[in-house]
Amino acid sequence: MTQVIKPTPISGFPEFLPAQQIVFNRMLNIVRTTFERYGFSPIETPAVERKEILTSKGGNEKEIYALSRLAAEEGENAETDLALHFDLTVPLARYVALHKDKLVFPFRRYQIQKVWRGERAQAGRSREFYQCDIDVIGRGSVSILNDAEIPSIIYAIFREMGIGPFVIRINNRKILQGYFASLAVPSDRIADVIRIVDKLEKIGGAKVVAELVKTCELSEETANTILTFLGEAIDTDSVLAKLATIQKANDLLQTGVEELRVVIDGIRAFGVPEDYFKIDLTIARGLEYYTGTVYETQLRSHPEIGSICSGGRYDDLASFFTNEKLPGIGISIGLTRLISVLMEAGLIQVDSATTAQVLVTTMDESRKTDYLRIGALLREAGIATEVYLEKGRLGDQLKYANKKGFPFAVIAGGDEFDRHTVKLKNLVSGEEREIPLTELAAHLHAKG
Amino acid sequence: MTQVIKPTPISGFPEFLPAQQIVFNRMLNIVRTTFERYGFSPIETPAVERKEILTSKGGNEKEIYALSRLAAEEGENAETDLALHFDLTVPLARYVALHKDKLVFPFRRYQIQKVWRGERAQAGRSREFYQCDIDVIGRGSVSILNDAEIPSIIYAIFREMGIGPFVIRINNRKILQGYFASLAVPSDRIADVIRIVDKLEKIGGAKVVAELVKTCELSEETANTILTFLGEAIDTDSVLAKLATIQKANDLLQTGVEELRVVIDGIRAFGVPEDYFKIDLTIARGLEYYTGTVYETQLRSHPEIGSICSGGRYDDLASFFTNEKLPGIGISIGLTRLISVLMEAGLIQVDSATTAQVLVTTMDESRKTDYLRIGALLREAGIATEVYLEKGRLGDQLKYANKKGFPFAVIAGGDEFDRHTVKLKNLVSGEEREIPLTELAAHLHAKG
Numbered sequence: 001m002t003q004v005i006k007p008t009p010i011s012g013f014p015e016f017l018p019a020q021q022i023v024f025n026r027m028l029n030i031v032r033t034t035f036e037r038y039g040f041s042p043i044e045t046p047a048v049e050r051k052e053i054l055t056s057k058g059g060n061e062k063e064i065y066a067l068s069r070l071a072a073e074e075g076e077n078a079e080t081d082l083a084l085h086f087d088l089t090v091p092l093a094r095y096v097a098l099h100k101d102k103l104v105f106p107f108r109r110y111q112i113q114k115v116w117r118g119e120r121a122q123a124g125r126s127r128e129f130y131q132c133d134i135d136v137i138g139r140g141s142v143s144i145l146n147d148a149e150i151p152s153i154i155y156a157i158f159r160e161m162g163i164g165p166f167v168i169r170i171n172n173r174k175i176l177q178g179y180f181a182s183l184a185v186p187s188d189r190i191a192d193v194i195r196i197v198d199k200l201e202k203i204g205g206a207k208v209v210a211e212l213v214k215t216c217e218l219s220e221e222t223a224n225t226i227l228t229f230l231g232e233a234i235d236t237d238s239v240l241a242k243l244a245t246i247q248k249a250n251d252l253l254q255t256g257v258e259e260l261r262v263v264i265d266g267i268r269a270f271g272v273p274e275d276y277f278k279i280d281l282t283i284a285r286g287l288e289y290y291t292g293t294v295y296e297t298q299l300r301s302h303p304e305i306g307s308i309c310s311g312g313r314y315d316d317l318a319s320f321f322t323n324e325k326l327p328g329i330g331i332s333i334g335l336t337r338l339i340s341v342l343m344e345a346g347l348i349q350v351d352s353a354t355t356a357q358v359l360v361t362t363m364d365e366s367r368k369t370d371y372l373r374i375g376a377l378l379r380e381a382g383i384a385t386e387v388y389l390e391k392g393r394l395g396d397q398l399k400y401a402n403k404k405g406f407p408f409a410v411i412a413g414g415d416e417f418d419r420h421t422v423k424l425k426n427l428v429s430g431e432e433r434e435i436p437l438t439e440l441a442a443h444l445h446a447k448g
Numbered sequence: 449m450t451q452v453i454k455p456t457p458i459s460g461f462p463e464f465l466p467a468q469q470i471v472f473n474r475m476l477n478i479v480r481t482t483f484e485r486y487g488f489s490p491i492e493t494p495a496v497e498r499k500e501i502l503t504s505k506g507g508n509e510k511e512i513y514a515l516s517r518l519a520a521e522e523g524e525n526a527e528t529d530l531a532l533h534f535d536l537t538v539p540l541a542r543y544v545a546l547h548k549d550k551l552v553f554p555f556r557r558y559q560i561q562k563v564w565r566g567e568r569a570q571a572g573r574s575r576e577f578y579q580c581d582i583d584v585i586g587r588g589s590v591s592i593l594n595d596a597e598i599p600s601i602i603y604a605i606f607r608e609m610g611i612g613p614f615v616i617r618i619n620n621r622k623i624l625q626g627y628f629a630s631l632a633v634p635s636d637r638i639a640d641v642i643r644i645v646d647k648l649e650k651i652g653g654a655k656v657v658a659e660l661v662k663t664c665e666l667s668e669e670t671a672n673t674i675l676t677f678l679g680e681a682i683d684t685d686s687v688l689a690k691l692a693t694i695q696k697a698n699d700l701l702q703t704g705v706e707e708l709r710v711v712i713d714g715i716r717a718f719g720v721p722e723d724y725f726k727i728d729l730t731i732a733r734g735l736e737y738y739t740g741t742v743y744e745t746q747l748r749s750h751p752e753i754g755s756i757c758s759g760g761r762y763d764d765l766a767s768f769f770t771n772e773k774l775p776g777i778g779i780s781i782g783l784t785r786l787i788s789v790l791m792e793a794g795l796i797q798v799d800s801a802t803t804a805q806v807l808v809t810t811m812d813e814s815r816k817t818d819y820l821r822i823g824a825l826l827r828e829a830g831i832a833t834e835v836y837l838e839k840g841r842l843g844d845q846l847k848y849a850n851k852k853g854f855p856f857a858v859i860a861g862g863d864e865f866d867r868h869t870v871k872l873k874n875l876v877s878g879e880e881r882e883i884p885l886t887e888l889a890a891h892l893h894a895k896g
């Protein structure tokens with residue numbers, strides 16, 4: 001026996017069995033078709049970018065995987081200036097800056113690709129996972145109505161996935177910035193205040209107040225005023241009414257409140273039910289990159305998963321790669337993690353290890369050609385079909401069909417061939433019916 | 449102005465504009481749905497494997513991209529034991545060896561993923577590209593009928609792509625091995641002879657003979673006999689008849705000829721037209737990995753592209769990772785290169801930069817909500833629709849629609865809203881019709 005290399009999984013690099021992969025692909029397809037239904041065009045960028053592109057924003061070197069050649073040619077350097085992308089936003093910025101004269105603006109693009117993050121392995125953290133992004137990029141400006149359309153897309157996707165009730169939490173960072181300025185928080189502290197406030201759900205009100213006092217040197221009174229402002233769990237219209245009473249405090253706050261009102265009106269016009277969205281003034285998205293509307297999405301039955309879809313509006317997509325101002329708005333769904341968690345929690349059913357509807361069994365070795373023809377007939381009619389090509393007793397073939405999860409098996413022997421019929425066996429109910437070959441496809445179509 | 453980093457393309461890492469990406473995705477979808485129609489189940493492996501897995505076969509270190517962390521945490525090593533996969537066969541072998549007790553055999557899987565090859569940049573060579581693979585893996589054995597099914601899948605895919613006539617060239621390596629042995633080529637030279645013979649199309653008969661004489665120390669007479677044996681361009685049945693006359697030379701040759709005959713019979717039973725396949729005894733596939741049936745596929749109008757789909761049968765998929773014998777058969781389509789070449793050659797039309805059917809224009813700023821409702825109505829009916837959300841004159845909106853390649857625009861102003869109608873403009877023909885809003889979706893469905 002040869003010495004073999006033991007194949008072991010690599011921590012942080014998830015891999016599915018076929019039945020799970022089928023579920024994952026079905027969900028991915030819902031995301032893709034919904035993006036397309038809203039008129040987003042696909043793009044795909046290489047998995048790698050130049051290092052200087054990826055590090056342009058700074059601060060994330062530790063999570064970037066760099067590429068080198070395992071063995072260089074003689075006299076060559078194994079080093080490359082390439083690394084794997086860690087998100088789809090930096091590649092989008094580079095893509096738009098590179099191709100902007102060939103693109104049509106507003107540029108509505110979707111992008112579904114794997115990204116890589118070289119973090120230390122942690123429970124639940126993947127180093128390779130899918131992101132599903134949409135962005136609308138304007139040249140100079142892009143309408144606030146896009147901010148309202150995005151939640152209707154989020155709603156359409158997760159509704160179709162059938163993963164239970166969820167809520168899209170909406171805020172506008174201008175409101176936070178304007179409000180904190182109105183409380184006389186020094187302008188160089190506001191980013192810190194937003195960063196701390198963003199942790200409210202995770203660490204609780206008491207700790208937020210303590211941090212605001214300690215880190216931002218706010219008075220306890222101001223910190224508590226902030227907490228009260230953010231924390232009241234009231235319905236959408238009451239929040240808007242409350243904001244209306246204070247919006248005159250300064251221009252930024254006023255702009256933020258007006259934007260939020262237009263977004264909420266738009267979301268309603270797009271037909272998103274009230275239960276599925278709410279204003280949440282504590283949502284800030286850590287990144288300073290965002291400058292207006294921000295979103296997070298939570299499963300009501302599994303809030304512990306955290307946000308399953310987040311994003312927001314930014315003033316300038318590609319400031320590192322072009323001097324042209326490219327504002328935009330976008331969201332990202334981390335699909336690998338979402339689906340993994342939902343499968344573990346039993347919120348998504350994993351059943352069949354095949355995408356085919358029918359297994360044509362082949363009990364009579366001498367009639368293989370006839371079985372192949374039945375398979376061809378069904379496929380021509382658009383029915384995904386496998387013909388059992390190995391030698392084997394019918395019982396073993398049906399066992400194979402059950403293990404893989406085929407809904408139907410076709411069985412035919414000399415009698416059926418003489419009568420130009422087949423037996424169609426429903427592998428879920430066990431029911432078996434003899435059907436003329438000419439009616440088989442129509443019969444299966446009817447069974448859906 | 450900020451100093452910007454110039455975004456430049458990276459040689460060998462192709463990237464499409466949206467209209468090209470739409471074409472690519474359409475072709476990818478044909479591949480995927482055909483694989484599924486034949487009952488292949490999807491799997492996806494991580495883009496990275498441990499280095500020792502990827503180098504198990506040896507000899508390919510120079511084309512492997514290794515991963516290291518761009519910046520390690522203090523006290524950590526930036527090196528990792530990971531590298532990017534260079535094909536989908538080694539990952540499949542690792543996957544099957546790792547999960548074999550959870551898989552159902554014969555294991556029919558498809559896998560469509562990017563692979564990376566760190567070669568020096570050459571014209572037409574990509575360092576990142578898609579491979580679309582299917583394999584059928586048996587535990588101990590797998591029927592020769594699978595070898596016949598594969599060409600029917602190749603035929604179905606390229607026929608649906610509509611890229612012109614093509615021919616699947618089929619051979620069996622046992623025939624070559626057996627025949628060369630029958631000519632008293634020493635057994636340790638046979639692999640070399642096959643490697644040289646495989647280059648016939650590229651370098652021509654005279655050079656093949658010269659190389660056979662020089663490298664393999666064959667007599668010129670033997671070399672010429674081989675050339676005659678391989679080179680005759682005759683029809684399938686004549687080749688089979690010719691092979692029948694010499695098959696008794698030795699067991700291996702005899703087995704090869706019998707296998708080839710069963711495969712040809714099967715291909716006919718699967719309904720592949722005669723024009724689309726042929727026996728070609730010069731096809732050998734360089735790799736010793738293949739042990740029986742081998743395939744290459746050529747576009748008749750563009751033979752210079754080389755093989756657009758290749759593969760074959762192997763005795764043992766995963767000998768480096770398990771002692772269990774796992775024979776199989778598979779093919780691979782290098783889709784990125786194929787589509788790029790076909791687009792350049794004008795064999796595939798690239799037209800629209802949107803996947804949406806309809807642009808709902810928004811000439812009356814005060815009726816935005818009504819336009820959003822029209823968009824929602826169409827999407828509910830399954831029609832991919834973009835609502836123009838920016839401010840802009842109708843003329844500019846129609847220009848946008850034309851630039852992106854929408855087939856239809858919906859136009860509505862006060863008059864239409866009063867009459868509960870819209871104007872539907874066919875942007876290809878220029879024709880414009882007023883249609884009741886309630887009939888709009890049905891009307892568009894009818895237009896396909």
